[in-house]
Amino acid sequence: MSPGYGARVTEARTRTEHRGTRTDLAVVGAVVVLVAAAVVVGRMLVASDVELFLGWPPLLAQWLPHVGPGTPAAIVVAGAVAAWGPGLAARLRWAPLLWTGWAAAFAWTLSLALVDGWQRGVVERLTSGEEYLSDVPRVAELGGIGPMLRVFSDHILTTAVDPAQTWFWTTHVGGHPAGAFLLFTVLDRVGLGSGGAAGLVVMAVGSSAAVAVAVTLRALGHEDLARRVLPFSVLFPGAVWVGVSADGLFAGWLAWGVALLALAATRRSTPAAVGSGLLLGYTVYLSYGLVLGGLLPLAVLVATRRWRVLVPTVAGVLVVVAAFTAAGFWWFAGFADLRVIYAASAAATRPYSYFVWANLAALAFALGPAGVAALRRTPALPRAALLLVGAAVAAIALADLSGMSKAEVERIWLPFAVWATVACGALPHPRRWLVAQAVLALAVNHLLLTVW
Template sequence: MTTSSPRSRRSLVTVGAAALFVLVVHLVGRRLTESGTDLRLLENYVLRGTPDVVLSPRVLMPAAVGTAGVLWGPALAARLPWRHLLGGSAAAAAVWAVALALTSGWGRLTEPLASVYEYPNDVPKVESLGSFLSTYLDSVPPDSPDAWSAHVGGHPAGALLTFVLLDRAGLGGLGWAAALCIAGGALAVPAVLVGVRAVADEEAARAVAPFVVLAPTALFVATSADGFFTFVGTWGIALLAVAAAGEPGRRRDCAALGGGLLLGTGLFLSFGLAALAPLAAAVVVVQHRRIGRPRVLRVLLLGVAGTLVVVALFAAAGYWWFDGLAATDARLATGQALTNRPWSYFVFANVAAGILAVGPAAVAGLGALRRTPLAVLPLGALAGVLISDLTGVVRGETERIWLPFEVWVLVATAFLPARHRRVWLAGGVVLAIVLEVGLRLEW
């Protein structure tokens, strides 16, 4: 990437404006709380957590990992063979996420999933897989007998089914559940790199790699189930991008179909993943001049076909996605998740949480965007975020809920001037460590 003074200034102005925005939202949230409004963010006002500075020798772990990543990450990303970069980026992302989590204690990796509101808590309630999907909606209403916990009842049946299948495969317990979440979040990183190379080129993917690995998003990978959801959605987008970028043939058609299957699966993990549709379409349509409209249409239709296959399979088993959405909306309307959280505040607080999750480098990259095909990745992700935000259904906790979008927003770092990238990379590392040390985050 070439450097330019105007671009650097735009980046600085964008980051300054974003920091001011987060500060104002924080102050408004504090004022609302003092006046009696329960934002249900524990004792914080943007991220869900409790302010509590805990400094111990364990902070040396993420400090060492982050320093090594800043010093050697860009050079390694530039020269490693492509396959090694994909595997190495996933491994490095897992190490970074685990190192951050362990700063708060050795039991931190399983602690978030031990909550009575999380998926593993409801796994023992599932007696028969044969009737699970057809009877799932019976337990969604909060006043129903043996109602699902908060997270389970607020998601499609596939989310709980994932942990049930893990348990039935002999991998039960919080340790395996945590491993699934961490592995999912880490394996989303190479998917982003594959998608960037398909839409733009390998040089851009290599430039983005250190930022995706070391982003503050890692705070919400170890361990929230959204890490696994991100894996499914990100690889779905990546496969569609690959299908549109390559020469026509059976392998590219299979990639398009596979992308649709994964995105269809994502619909049954989180209702919010439906907002990935603009990004899914963008990574295909952006290639229209090179591959022509007929090929674009073919890839899109194969992707839609793959999604519909998953919808049909769940419907045949007794779970209709739209009925699930309606039941969840009814539950949210009568519960505390929405009624005690003012939309007029969270429509801004959601964005503030997302800004902290992606970190200063991504924000700076957004300020440096140029009109190239690569820009559709962060812009398509932001379109999904906007849809999610304006629906009013998501109020708080977007630092983890928007992980499937945030990883693509990080692609904006490719537009940063090369000589400034290491500084921005360090800024993200510092922010992640400060948040981990200063807040008892729930995830």
Template structure:
């Protein structure tokens, strides 16, 4: 029944999206609504590799999940599958996704003084100023920009490195989540996660990997996990909603919660001393959001169409695996809060990656693994071949 409901939701979002785009062009600002991209069936050099990897995971994945070296094998396969999906659109598109005028790398050359950048970061968030940050930089705390500045400073600048870095870090979720939940049965489903379409390459793929590692570390070393999640707060404002998952990882041990909080506060304090106060940035980013297409996109459509996009991100197995599991509930609470906030209207297929991937935890208990893995692969391949996504 849940698959039928999800299918109807996706169909409704597509049909109504087409009708709205025909009658009121530009209001949704998503030609392939509920996904951000264009309807453009295509194949590319990554097509054969993506299909081959998918077949191998479907046939051998459940067996390899029990292998001694299951985690490194899964990580390497995840990187390969994500890159092959990206190559369906071509290398040229892959290496330029983070270099456009709206993206992070556009601002990297202008950051010549990091302390000065941090101390003036907030005041450059609002639009319609001579020195306003570009769209993605203004929409995120300074940690995201700092990441790409750091890569550039160590000689790893440019779009190719940035995109590859997002894939390599994003794929760490395939390793971190099974360790956090102590169940390798979820591995093949994480490898064929349809959300991999947007990991290669968007900065949200990077956020996905860092967040997953942070949650895992909370289960072992709370202070270190807290510090990583503290850094997440400065990658994306929305990652404050990792709190429900963090509480699941920590359990009811108040001592562990205290140590984790100390790790978070250490990072928050370091940024505050450097001149950037998170709450100031958050208030200004809400202003910037409604200065742009966030004000145009209608809440009445996206509040439910976002969930249709989510269904495509987690795939049929993710939907079928939804159950009363503490990890699934934690991710669900985060997603619901993000959706109702009105600050996540469209593009949630990438923005919600750090939460959506945890909904796959329930797939570990599915029967007929090959059937469900096939459904996941078909979903990822269909989306990437039918829609020319913006990421």
């Protein structure tokens, strides 16, 4: 071997890495152009009296530069994770790492929410007239949880589509299966029904998705990748909407269903499989669109080839389906009513021709520059990770093309977006990309007032 061989190899690797980084930046630049186009075209549509019902298209937000009590904390958390996150993720023991990651993700989510203040940023998010908690008192009026579930579908349609309707659920209650409202009703029954308490629960569950993703990757045999991904899952820009929207809770719920399935498949654990089935079954009763989330557990099964785990998993799913059906809520009837009210809602004036591509610009705010750059590196991932990212991307594409997602996808697609972050494990120079993620999230939360 010649004396200069090692130097030439190092130089070649450096050139390759530089070319890869330039391509990453080019992808980010292209997405910035997409976002700019969505903003400009959105404003033009509003100026032409097209009702988008968005204050700052393509996002449901309004331009309002501000700071709040969460500003210093958010900056400190972002700086700490960017500076020390990759190092700690590489050397901490597994269990302490997971607890540390969850604590950091929760701190990041809460501090971002507090940029808008405790009242406006947390308490009022779930107590507005269109949200879940505003309808909780109706449960007592109906005679309890059982009677509520029996008549839930009877009050989905609004007077706009059914003039005979005496009263109807608020937008988010009626727009989702009964499972979502049931969760918030139970929170109220156990003393966590205030906007603040429920908001903290939502953020705790939503931020735990970072841990569930790591658990899944490790169960599939890729602990090194899980450790590289975790800091990106912690500084997930979509945390802006995890704090506080119910979709953040949905993201955590689905993520743990997938994680339990991965554990069940690799450890041949029947209890974990049944638990996964219960979580995954309940997931489709949280949001109709989360049926597409079924692509994620399918990716786990394809990756592990442990198809026998389907039997206890499906059994768990069927228990949930049977319970809701016996209680009086039929999923397909609720979905049929949803399609009716969706056609009569803001979606009627929101043009598909705009949102079919502007949705992707809105999603970019949740993924962040690292997320969009990393997607082009997906082929470099291990097979199992590639399948998970592919499942997330496929779910997003199907939701987008369906026409049932016109705007507000920065929160609606959170359950899929948290899995797209897996691709960030393939990025070089993680600290630089983590800084970029934090800067975007801080900019969004300080320059815009988001509804969630």
